Amino acid sequence: MSAFAIFAAWLLALTVAVPIGAALWAVAAQMLDAAWQALWADPQTWRAWGMTLWTGLASTALAWITVAHVLASGFIRQQLGRWLSHLPALLATPHAAMAIGLVLWLSPSGWALRLLSPGLTGFDAPPPWFTTQDPWGLGLILALWLKEVPFLLWVAATQMQREDLRRRWQAEYALAQTLGRTPAQAFAQIIWPQMAPRLRWPLLAVLAYGLTVVDMALIIGPATPPTLAVLAWQWLSDADLLTQSQGVAAAGWLTGTVLVAGVLAGWLVGAAPSRRMLGYGKRLKLAGARRLPNAVFVGVWQPNVIWTTILAAYAAVWFALTVGSVSGVWPFPQVWPELWTLSAWQQVASSVHTVWTTLGLGVASASVCLLWSVAWLELAPRRWQQALQPWFLLPLVLPSVLWVVGLYSLALHTRLEGQWLGLSLAHAVMVLPYVLLALVPAYQAVDPRQAALVASLGHGRWVYLWRVKWPLLKRAIASAWAVGFAVSVAQYLPTLYVGAGRFATVTTEAVTLAAGAQRSLMSAYAALQMLLPIAAFALAAWLGRPRRFEKIAPMKATP
DSSP states (O other), rough: OOOHHHHHHHHHHHHHHHHHHHHHHHHHHHHHTTTTHHHHHHHHHHEEEHHHHHHHHHHHHHHHHHHHHHHHHHHTTTOOHHHHHHHHHHTSSHHHHHHHHHHHHSTTSSSSHHTTTTTTTTTTTOOOOOOOSSSOOOHHHHHHHHHHHHHHHHHHHHHHOOOOHHHHHHHHHHHHHHHHHHHHHHHHIIHHHHHGGGGGHHHHHHHHHHHOOOOOHHHHSSSSOOOOOHHHHHHHHHHOHHHHHHHHHHHHHHHHHHHHHHHHHHHHOOOOOOOGGSSSOOOOOOHHHHSSGGGGGGGSSSSHHHHHHHHHHHHHHHHHHHHTBBOOOOOTTTTSSSOOHHHHHHHHTEEEEEHHHHHHHHHHHHHHHHHHHHHHHSSSOOOHHHHHHHHHHHHHHSSSHHHHHHHHHHEEETTTTOOHHHHHHHHHHHHHHHHHHHHHHHHHHOOOOOHHHHHHTOOOOHHHHIIIIIHHHHHHHHHHHHHHHHHHOOHHHHHHHTTSSSSOOHHHHHHHHSSSOHHHHHHHHHHHHHHHHHHHHHHHHHHHHOSSSOOOOOOOOOO
């Protein structure tokens, strides 16, 4: 590797490592003076922490078991590709939009009770029930489960699309069946133990998000007590300095909780059981299989009710947001509104600056992160990539309330607080781990012999990249950009803090309106929040389509 490539890789590493390290240092400096005693003495702390553990761990466990079941059923029935074709639309639905859609269905005045009232329930007015903002956190668990399953499936799909892994797993799966294992046993004992360790970082991201989510918890989560992340956000937003310090301490306590839970989750997933794969006839039960009972894979031959339920829930959310955005007067218990109006969309159109701000931040942060990721994977040695990947993925697994404190302090010191450049860089810090996570499996699947073949024809590295490697990776590159754009659109806390209230995005407007009674305007912003990522994924699908009829000039050897 040339000296220029090594120097460029160093620069790329520093451009990301330095801001991340500075943000963590800023948080650590504030924690030294934080009001820890006030945190322990506050009666809300322990109840909020218990609610955080319950909702985060329960939603993560449900998502993990669901992903295992869906992958097993799709792999065995050879329908996984058809099922995963729905993932872009599911991934494009932001967390806040999902929570708002569920509220439109499950609230006491929601569609679920309207369909049953008054005939089956006898209700002529919304009952005083805790169907949302429930004290048990069930609504938040449901919303997190629906959102995290598509993400884990998408990461699993990036692994199963690797040609080397796909062929090897199919051969091992067939061999296990010849040794007397049923299809479900073969998947549980051969494929899943190899797949599970590859999902370790995505699982940690899901766990961290479930333990630290703020926007979904504000919309559909428990209120008495709230989760610790919401409590920390409330304290950080207070004007009193002591209360703000208490919020920093709560963010630190959340970080410790995530780290401990992440270590336990990583241990449960286990390392790749390579040694025990020697001798299928003696023992097929591998190390990773014992971590997840084979009962999870029972019934994979039956129609996958779980996957159908998830698709139906997403369709119901989309339908509720669409109808809610054009509804006017809608008394309970009528199923349909008395008045249909486009006034909400007219108000959205009048605030076109909000839409352009959202688009600008999404395009800028996703594009910068994509360029950085491609350059890093091309220039950095493989050992550097493996050593620094956990550092670059830290924003993925640490609490968002922790990051906003560090990023806000960093923006204040660099005078980027309330500036578009500072806000876009804050978005880029949160977007980069997702883009990198999407590109790494695709880059690892590239056959290195292709570069040697192109070089043997007398062509340089740029010819290989432009005419061979990047055209083969264009689908993964376009998908990674779309994922980065969707993550940027969904950012809530960085926009509030680093933007200093000067920048309104579709997400901040949707979450703010969710606390009010403007159902149509709230639904319109939530629907727009969903439509923007869908457009990005559609653009990525168009850009990443295979070239079937394009005539490509043959690559000739240079004399």
